[in-house]
Amino acid sequence: MNKILKLALILFMISAIVAGVLGVVNELTKDRIWEINNQKTIEAFALVLPADSYTEVDFDKVAYPAVDNVNKADGGEGYVVQETVSGAQGMITLVVGVDSDYRCSGISIIEHSETSGLGANAASSSEIGQNFRAQFIGEDENIALTKAGGNIDALAGATITSRAVTSAVATAIQVAKSVA
């Protein structure tokens, strides 16, 4: 019994030391990580629907489970909707701008884990990515992929990612209408 106690104590002490070190590192990096994540969201908001500031508004979380938050652009010129939807490989977090006519004013993908070179193009700063995202501007809630009779061209080899983004845009417009 004594032996087991001694072993447990040693393991506990080493764990405590490691946890202590991690605490220090976390303390040092915490603010920077928070700032980076925050900065990304602010930039994305400004990109999809520029405004001086945004006010979060309430919405029906039960009817729109994928929506994270809905923000009214100050001045009454539309909404910015942040959503988390499932893509081909994992969750995609994106923000969608909805203008005062309830048309999409732009999208920006904040986080994703799609396949590099295929689905990841949806978020990339390359020409393919920019062209893909530009297609959504001006679309209304009946938006669909070309295959389904709409006018959004899916990314080559990434139909699922494209479909996820397209339906996220439709949801964003619907939720914006519901809070108006």
Add this chain to the structure above:
Amino acid sequence: MLTSIVSISLGAILTNNFIFSQFLGCCPFLGCSSKVDTATGMGLAVVFVMGLASAICWVIDTYILVPLGLAFLETLVFILVIAALVQFVEMFLKKSVPSLYSALGIYLPLITTNCAVLGVVLLNVQNNYNFLEAVVYGITGGLGFMLAIVLFASVRERIQFADYPENFEGFSICLISAGLVALAFMGFSGMKIV
């Protein structure tokens, strides 16, 4: 609710199969797939441990780590929980269900370093799953692993009789055939619920 459960299950078993699309758990996948029997044993053990680990780690994360602001300790705590869990499961099975122990026993210690197990609990946190979703993801992820390893073991049993260039011997030919199975699994990626 139901749709999210169904879509998580289908995703974990087929479209986002842990091995063929996320590459989680490749070491035991290649190491324990030479016979269908061993593959089934390993698969069952993984389903069991992944389900349990998902549940326990979710509770620890939601009620202890996050409220205390200790989310940065997740990796450390999770791996310790998994290691301890595997030990307990082994002791429990040995005492109370010897028949199951004799079937799964030798695979249990190997599971601690199976990255699918640590992967599933980390993904539960990353995807913000609730308790039910986390448990379902754990169990179905394990089932996906089992499906993959059993299918692949039957492929491997046939490779033994195949004629291939000698330099491809061992893991090399296995990886290439695993690639072909992965290609077949890509066919599922068109499926989607909602």
Add this chain to the structure above:
Amino acid sequence: MNIKKQFVEGLTTNNPVLVQQIGMCATMAITTTLFNGVGMGLSVLIILTCCNVVVSAIRKIIPDEIRLAIFVVVIAGFVTIVDLLLQAFIPALSEALGVFIPLIVVNCIIIGRAEAFCQKNPVGASFFDGIFQGLGYTCVLILMCVFREFFGSGRFGGGLIDVANGFRFTLDGTGSGIQIFPSDYGASILNLPFGGFITLGLLLAVMQYALKKSAKKKELAERAAAEAAALAEKEADE
């Protein structure tokens, strides 16, 4: 243990991926762009070296029964430190590698080296073992990235090199890489999981070929030397 021998072992004859055949999950999963490959390789190199040094330093005071648990705690500690630092300073890399950074904890390379090498060797040798095994791992990742990127999308150095405004290295992962041929002609299937399995399988076959060839050469040389010696002996007898 001399350093030169450790260097050769890490890179070729005892390469962690190609010869010991461990740590393959991440190898296949993230080798889609050079940026990911180099980032992952260097992260593992740093973690491996730190863990090797610590494990080797405390090898005499840890009880044998719980050594694996202690290794895991030490490894998880370093992995979390690297994870936090990446999130703070190279967020693009931390995003691209995602869950595979925390999963370095269960990468068999690190616990394998702790168990097989550092337990029995002094700090200095363990340090170099970490560096060289890490380098060997990085080289394999880079090889796979270059192959998959070139044939998959006709590019070289995606994320790491930018040629739009003159040649420069981008550490934030935004560089578009050097386009060698239009990506439409690439076999984009290599970017998918299938490509990971196939590429590593081919690489293993090439390695086995090379090792066999060098072993045969050695054997032939030894036999020739033995024959020559026998001949010389015979002549001396006569």
